[in-house]
Amino acid sequence: MSTAKTTFKQVKRHFSPSMALAGKFTGQGAVEASASGCRVTLSDDRTVLDFGSYAVALLGHRNTAVVDAIRTQLDLMPTSTRSVLNPVPAQAAETVVEYLAAAEFGGTTAPALSKVYFGGSGADVVEAATKLARLATGRSTVVAVAGGYHGKTLGALALTHHERFKGNLGALLAGAVHIDPTDPEAVEKVAAEHDIAALIFEPVQGENGVTPLDPAILARWCADAHEHGAFVIADEIQVGLRRCGDRSVALAHGLPVDAVLLGKALGGGVVPVSAMVCTEQLYAPLTVDPVLHTATFSGHPLATSAVAPALRAIEEHAEDGNRIAAEMAEGLAGIAAEHAGAVTAVRGRGLLWGLDFRSTEFAGEVQVGLAQRGLVVSTCLSRPEVLRLIPPIIARTEDVKEALVALHGAIEQATAATA
Ligand SMILES: Cc1ncc(COP(=O)(O)O)c(C=O)c1O
Numbered sequence: 001m002s003t004a005k006t007t008f009k010q011v012k013r014h015f016s017p018s019m020a021l022a023g024k025f026t027g028q029g030a031v032e033a034s035a036s037g038c039r040v041t042l043s044d045d046r047t048v049l050d051f052g053s054y055a056v057a058l059l060g061h062r063n064t065a066v067v068d069a070i071r072t073q074l075d076l077m078p079t080s081t082r083s084v085l086n087p088v089p090a091q092a093a094e095t096v097v098e099y100l101a102a103a104e105f106g107g108t109t110a111p112a113l114s115k116v117y118f119g120g121s122g123a124d125v126v127e128a129a130t131k132l133a134r135l136a137t138g139r140s141t142v143v144a145v146a147g148g149y150h151g152k153t154l155g156a157l158a159l160t161h162h163e164r165f166k167g168n169l170g171a172l173l174a175g176a177v178h179i180d181p182t183d184p185e186a187v188e189k190v191a192a193e194h195d196i197a198a199l200i201f202e203p204v205q206g207e208n209g210v211t212p213l214d215p216a217i218l219a220r221w222c223a224d225a226h227e228h229g230a231f232v233i234a235d236e237i238q239v240g241l242r243r244c245g246d247r248s249v250a251l252a253h254g255l256p257v258d259a260v261l262l263g264k265a266l267g268g269g270v271v272p273v274s275a276m277v278c279t280e281q282l283y284a285p286l287t288v289d290p291v292l293h294t295a296t297f298s299g300h301p302l303a304t305s306a307v308a309p310a311l312r313a314i315e316e317h318a319e320d321g322n323r324i325a326a327e328m329a330e331g332l333a334g335i336a337a338e339h340a341g342a343v344t345a346v347r348g349r350g351l352l353w354g355l356d357f358r359s360t361e362f363a364g365e366v367q368v369g370l371a372q373r374g375l376v377v378s379t380c381l382s383r384p385e386v387l388r389l390i391p392p393i394i395a396r397t398e399d400v401k402e403a404l405v406a407l408h409g410a411i412e413q414a415t416a417a418t419a
Pocket of ligand 1: 054120121122123124126151152206235236238239263
């Protein structure tokens with residue numbers, strides 16, 4: 001039996017039949033075999049262009065410097081005793097702190113983000129940051145934003161807005177309150193009724209169809225949260241690290257946040273690693289008692305060995321990111337104008353773009369066309385009528401053109417199929 005057939009059977013049996021079906025369709029009957037740069041080679045020898053990977057492959061696949069650093073660490077000591085200190089996570093912490101300290105800051109006094117907690121997933125650091133805010137303030141209310149996505153572990157899920165992911169879980173983490181993203185007074189209103197531990201927001205809501213929040217409203221919320229003694233957490237797991245142009249979108253907006261959460265691309269697209277980078281005040285409970293929040297693989301040397309080369313490579317490609325962003329903006333505006341009945345909106349910033357289609361069914365048809373044309377994109381699970389295009393920062397002009405041609409063709413095909 002072919003590798004693809006075996007994989008479908010195993011995924012169906014051990015994971016989920018609908019996962020097997022969706023993957024079978026996206027791979028057009030093939031499975032992943034290998035990857036390099038923007039391209040993924042499939043088991044049937046076809047090569048597809050990766051403008052998806054849920055924002056992980058910012059540097060494409062198998063960035064040489066990242067892979068070399070991980071190889072070196074693999075040969076030295078991939079896992080720590082956790083009893084003796086290891087220099088690799090310590091150096092990675094210093095690197096990520098320096099990276100954000102050098103970020104463009106649009107305000108007057110940049111926050112001193114000097115403390116770090118490493119996780120494996122995005123949800124890991126959402127949990128760490130909100131737990132620390134609750135410990136440091138002795139309060140339990142955490143304010144999140146309607147439409148926001150912060151992960152699916154129980155604590156993070158309480159802050160994620162979309163009902164689809166909550167099912168009938170009932171009482172999740174108590175104290176989560178969701179606010180209207182368009183209401184400048186929303187934090188003040190919650191503060192009138194509750195003692196707030198933290199405000200958490202994504203400056204651009206990626207999963208919610210790539211929806212930027214108004215920086216003026218965010219500034220007001222930050223001021224109100226601080227006025228009431230609450231911490232402010234910027235969840236940039238998807239949009240930070242130049243995915244949306246800046247090292248940190250919140251810092252570029254001049255927001256005096258107490259924590260920036262990073263993930264996805266932090267491991268260079270090779271290993272899973274995430275980070276909470278925060279102020280001493282938010283971290284205070286862990287400074288006093290570092291075992292209050294631990295995880296066996298937090299600060300894993302193999303994973304954290306990727307951080308410095310990943311951040312270096314991202315900075316080396318910062319200008320390329322601006323070029324790709326301009327090419328995407330122009331190309332998608334053209335597609336939206338040409339297919340006005342099909343594409344109802346285009347939103348984006350930097351290397352993160354969302355296309356709204358006239359219906360979920362239509363978006364599904366476009367996905368069929370994209371799969372046939374070998375372009376991988378990421379859906380928005382809470383907004384199935386929106387497709388996300390997430391190009392790597394290493395994409396060449398020809399790659400962007402190829403993606404736009406595929407999109408144009410897929411929309412034409414979907415229009416014909418639904419006429
Ligand atoms: C903004 C944001 N926060 C948190 C998460 C959760 O990250 P993970 O899936 O790695 O737990 C995601 C994942 O897409 C995200 O986009």
